[in-house]
Amino acid sequence: MSPQGQAMAFKFDGAAGSAHTTTVGRDVRETVGEVRVNDPRIRCTDINVHYGEKHAIKNISLDVGKGEVLAMIGPSGCGKSTFLRCLNRMNDTVRECRVTGEILLDGEDINGRHIDVVPLRARVAMVFQKPNPFPKSIYENVAFGPRIHGLCDSKADLDVIVESSLRKANLWEEVKDRLDDVGTGLSGGQQQRLCIARAIAIEPEVILMDEPCSALDPISTAKVEQLIEELRQQFSIVIVTHSMQQAARVSQRTAYFHMGDLIEVSETDRLFIKPRHQLTEDYITGRFG
Amino acid sequence: MTNPSNALPEGASSFARIQAGMAKRRAAERRFKMLGRLAVSVGLLFLSVLLISIVSKGYTAFWQTQMRIDVVLAAEDIDPEGTRNAETLRKADYSSLIKQSMRDMFPEVSGRRDKFALYGLVSNGAAFDLRDKVMADPSLIGTKVSLWVPADDDVDMLMKGHIDRDAAEGDRRIKDNTLGWIDQLKAEDRLELRFNIDFFTKGDSRDPELAGIRGALMGTIFTLIVTLSLSFPLGVAAAVYLEEFAPKNRWTDLIEVNINNLAAVPSIVFGLLGLAVFINVFGLPRSAPLLGGLVLTLMTLPTIIIASRAALKSVPPSIRDAALGIGASPMQATLFHVIPLALPGMLTGTIIGMAQALGETAPLLMIGMVAFIADVPQGVFDPSTALPVQIYLWADSPERAYVERTSAAIMVLLGFLALMNLVAVLLRKRFERRW
Ligand SMILES: Nc1ncnc2c1ncn2[C@@H]1O[C@H](COP(=O)(O)OP(=O)(O)OP(=O)(O)O)[C@@H](O)[C@H]1O
Ligand SMILES: [Mg+2]
Numbered sequence: 001m002s003p004q005g006q007a008m009a010f011k012f013d014g015a016a017g018s019a020h021t022t023t024v025g026r027d028v029r030e031t032v033g034e035v036r037v038n039d040p041r042i043r044c045t046d047i048n049v050h051y052g053e054k055h056a057i058k059n060i061s062l063d064v065g066k067g068e069v070l071a072m073i074g075p076s077g078c079g080k081s082t083f084l085r086c087l088n089r090m091n092d093t094v095r096e097c098r099v100t101g102e103i104l105l106d107g108e109d110i111n112g113r114h115i116d117v118v119p120l121r122a123r124v125a126m127v128f129q130k131p132n133p134f135p136k137s138i139y140e141n142v143a144f145g146p147r148i149h150g151l152c153d154s155k156a157d158l159d160v161i162v163e164s165s166l167r168k169a170n171l172w173e174e175v176k177d178r179l180d181d182v183g184t185g186l187s188g189g190q191q192q193r194l195c196i197a198r199a200i201a202i203e204p205e206v207i208l209m210d211e212p213c214s215a216l217d218p219i220s221t222a223k224v225e226q227l228i229e230e231l232r233q234q235f236s237i238v239i240v241t242h243s244m245q246q247a248a249r250v251s252q253r254t255a256y257f258h259m260g261d262l263i264e265v266s267e268t269d270r271l272f273i274k275p276r277h278q279l280t281e282d283y284i285t286g287r288f289g
Numbered sequence: 290m291t292n293p294s295n296a297l298p299e300g301a302s303s304f305a306r307i308q309a310g311m312a313k314r315r316a317a318e319r320r321f322k323m324l325g326r327l328a329v330s331v332g333l334l335f336l337s338v339l340l341i342s343i344v345s346k347g348y349t350a351f352w353q354t355q356m357r358i359d360v361v362l363a364a365e366d367i368d369p370e371g372t373r374n375a376e377t378l379r380k381a382d383y384s385s386l387i388k389q390s391m392r393d394m395f396p397e398v399s400g401r402r403d404k405f406a407l408y409g410l411v412s413n414g415a416a417f418d419l420r421d422k423v424m425a426d427p428s429l430i431g432t433k434v435s436l437w438v439p440a441d442d443d444v445d446m447l448m449k450g451h452i453d454r455d456a457a458e459g460d461r462r463i464k465d466n467t468l469g470w471i472d473q474l475k476a477e478d479r480l481e482l483r484f485n486i487d488f489f490t491k492g493d494s495r496d497p498e499l500a501g502i503r504g505a506l507m508g509t510i511f512t513l514i515v516t517l518s519l520s521f522p523l524g525v526a527a528a529v530y531l532e533e534f535a536p537k538n539r540w541t542d543l544i545e546v547n548i549n550n551l552a553a554v555p556s557i558v559f560g561l562l563g564l565a566v567f568i569n570v571f572g573l574p575r576s577a578p579l580l581g582g583l584v585l586t587l588m589t590l591p592t593i594i595i596a597s598r599a600a601l602k603s604v605p606p607s608i609r610d611a612a613l614g615i616g617a618s619p620m621q622a623t624l625f626h627v628i629p630l631a632l633p634g635m636l637t638g639t640i641i642g643m644a645q646a647l648g649e650t651a652p653l654l655m656i657g658m659v660a661f662i663a664d665v666p667q668g669v670f671d672p673s674t675a676l677p678v679q680i681y682l683w684a685d686s687p688e689r690a691y692v693e694r695t696s697a698a699i700m701v702l703l704g705f706l707a708l709m710n711l712v713a714v715l716l717r718k719r720f721e722r723r724w
Contacts, residue, residue, distance in 0.1 A: 121616035125615050130607055144617070198615060
C-alpha cells in the first residue's frame with residue numbers, strides 16, 4: 001500500500017483535492033481510455049450528482065462488464081463512493097442528493113420512474129467500508145436477505161443458503177460452531193466477511209464494495225481478495241479501494257477519479273504500467289498532493 | 290490539540306513539559322471528581338431526608354388500634370321472624386347492638402352526652418364488620434360473640450402517642466372521663482395495635498380509621514393502563530413515522546416545533562382540554578379512569594415522541610444502510626433492525642412519561658377525579674380518584690389521623706413508582722444490544 005493512499009484514507013473529504021484546483025481547470029474533463037465494454041452489465045451515461053450546490057460527479061460515463069472486477073481509485077473526496085452509491089440508488093437516502101443521467105442495468109434504466117429500488121438493490125447489493133453486521137446472530141445476519149426476498153421455502157433451504165454463503169465468504173470454518181453468537185462480536189475482518197456473505201446470500205448480479213478492506217489486516221485482506229476473485233465467476237464486482245496494489249491484484253479494469261471527474265479507465269495492467277493521463281500518472285507514482 | 294511547537298521553550302523536551310503540566314492536570318481532575326461527588330452526596334442527603342421524614346411520619350398508619358367487644362346477638366333484635374333471610378340480616382340494626390355492648394362494659398355511664406362519648410370510642414365501621422360477620426355465618430345469631438373492631442381515630446391517636454394526655458382538658462380532643470374508659474379498656478386487654486389491613490383493602494372514608502388507599506390505587510392503575518396502552522403505540526408510531534418516513538419539509542418542521550412546545554405546556558391546560566373536549570363534546574363519564582387516561586395520554590405523548598425520536602436518531606445509520614443495501618424495504622429495515630435497537634431508549638422515554646403521569650394531580654382535578662369516592666373502582670368507567678389526588682385530599686383534611694395516612698399514601702405512591710421503574714429496567718435489559 002502506498003504511503004499516500006494510506007494517508008488519504010484518513011483525511012476529510014475534499015481536503016486533498018483542493019491543492020490541484022489551481023494547476024488544473026475546473027471544466028469538465030474528457031475521460032481517457034476504454035469507457036465502454038462489449039457486453040456490459042451496467043452502462044452509465046452522463047452521470048451528474050449534486051449534493052445541494054456541490055457538483056460531486058461531473059458527467060461520467062462508464063461500463064461495468066459481466067464477470068468483471070472494476071476497481072475505482074482516486075484521492076479522498078473525489079466521488080468514488082458517490083458514484084458507487086448511484087449504481088443501486090443508495091443516494092436516494094441522502095436528502096439533498098440529486099442524480100441525473102442514465103444507468104442501464106441489463107439494458108433497463110434504473111433511474112426510471114417505474115423502477116422499484118427494493119428489487120433493484122437485491123440485484124445490485126452493497127458492502128460498506130465499515131463492517132456493519134446487524135446486532136443479531138451470525139445466522140440471522142446471513143438469513144435476513146433470503147428471508148425478506150422469499151428465496152427459501154423452508155428452514156432447511158435457509159440453512160443451505162446460509163452455509164454456502166458463509167463458505168463462499170471464507171468464514172464458515174471460523175463460525176460454524178457459533179452461528180448463534182452475535183455478529184458484532186466477531187473481529188473486524190470476520191465482520192466484513194460476514195457482510196459479504198450477507199450480500200451474496202441474495203445472489204445479486206452485481207456487488208458494490210466500498211473500500212471493503214480498509215479496516216482489515218493483511219491476512220483478512222488476502223482472504224477478501226481471494227474471495228473477490230472467486231465471486232467474479234458469478235457476479236460483477238465494483239470495488240472502491242485506496243490501495244493500488246489491491247486494485248492491481250483483483251481487478252480487470254481500473255477507473256481513476258479526480259475531483260468528480262473520471263480521468264482514465266483502462267485495463268488494470270495497462271493503467272498501472274503505462275498511464276495515459278498526467279493526473280493518473282501523478283497519482284499512481286505518488287506525486288499527487 | 291493546540292500547536293505545541295510555538296509553546297515549547299528552546300531546549301525543553303516535550304516530555305519534560307508534559308511532566309511539568311501533569312501536577313496541574315491531576316489537580317484539576319481531582320477537583321472535578323470532588324465536585325461530582327459533592328453533587329451526588331447533596332442529592333442523596335436531600336433524598337434521604339425526604340424519605341426518612343415520610344417514612345417516620347407514615348409507618349404508623351400501617352397499624353391501627355382495634356377494640357375487642359363482646360356483642361350479644363339476640364335473635365329478636367336481628368331476625369325476629371327467624372327466616373334467616375339475607376335481606377333481613379342486612380337491614381338489622383347492628384349499631385344498636387354495639388352500643389348495647391358498650392353500655393354493658395360501662396354500666397355506670399349515664400346521661401346523653403356521656404353515652405354519646407362512650408359510643409364514639411368505637412368506629413362507625415364496627416357495625417359493618419359485625420353485619421358482615423353475621424351474614425357470613427348466621428348460626429352465630431343467638432350467641433354472644435367477641436370480635437375485634439376498629440377503634441375511633443381519636444383513640445388510635447392516643448394509643449400512638451399523638452395526643453398529649455397531660456395537656457389541659459379543654460385543649461384535648463379526649464376528655465378526662467373518656468381517658469378513664471380507655472385506660473380501663475387497655476387494662477382489660479381490649480385495646481391493641483394491629484396490622485391495618487383495611488388501609489390496603491378499602492376505599493376512602495370520612496372516618497380516618499376506615500380510610501384505605503385501595504380505591505385511589507386502583508384508580509391510578511386503571512388510569513395508567515389507559516395511558517400506557519394509548520400513548521406508547523401512538524407515540525412510537527408517530528416518532529417512527531416522523532423520523533424514518535416523513536419527508537423533511539415545512540410541514541414536518543412545523544409539527545416538530547409544536548410537539549416540542551406541547552411537551553412544555555402546563556399540565557392543567559390538558560385538564561381543561563379534557564374537560565372541554567372529552568366531557569363536553571364526547572360526553573365521556575366524569576371522574577372515570579378512562580377520561581383521566583385520555584388526558585394523561587395527551588400530556589405524555591410529546592415526551593414519548595421526543596424520547597423515541599432521539600432513540601431512533603441514535604441508531605447508527607450504517608444499520609439502515611446495511612439493510613437497504615441488500616434490498617430491504619424501508620419498512621423492513623425499520624421494523625427488523627432500527628426499532629429493536631431504539632427500543633431501550635423508547636422504553637426509557639415511556640417510563641419517564643408514565644412516571645410524570647403517575648404523579649400528576651392538576652389535570653385530574655379539572656376532570657372531576659378529585660371527588661370523594663368511597664367505592665373501589667372496578668373498571669375504567671367507574672368514578673374514581675388517583676393516588677396523588679388522594680394524597681392531596683388527605684393532606685387537606687383536618688383530622689390528625691389523616692396526617693399519617695397522607696405519608697403512608699406517599700409511601701404507596703413511591704413504592705408503585707419504584708415497581709414501575711423496576712419493570713422498565715428489566716424490559717430494557719432484555720432489549721439492550723451492543724453494536
Ligand atoms: N452526504 C453528503 N452531503 C454533501 N456532500 C457530500 C455528501 N457525501 C459526499 N459529499 C461530497 O461529495 C464529494 C465526494 O464524496 P465521496 O464520499 O464520494 O468521496 P470518496 O471518493 O468516496 O472519498 P473517500 O475516498 O474519502 O471515501 C466530497 O467532496 C464530499 O464532500
Ligand atoms: Mg468513500
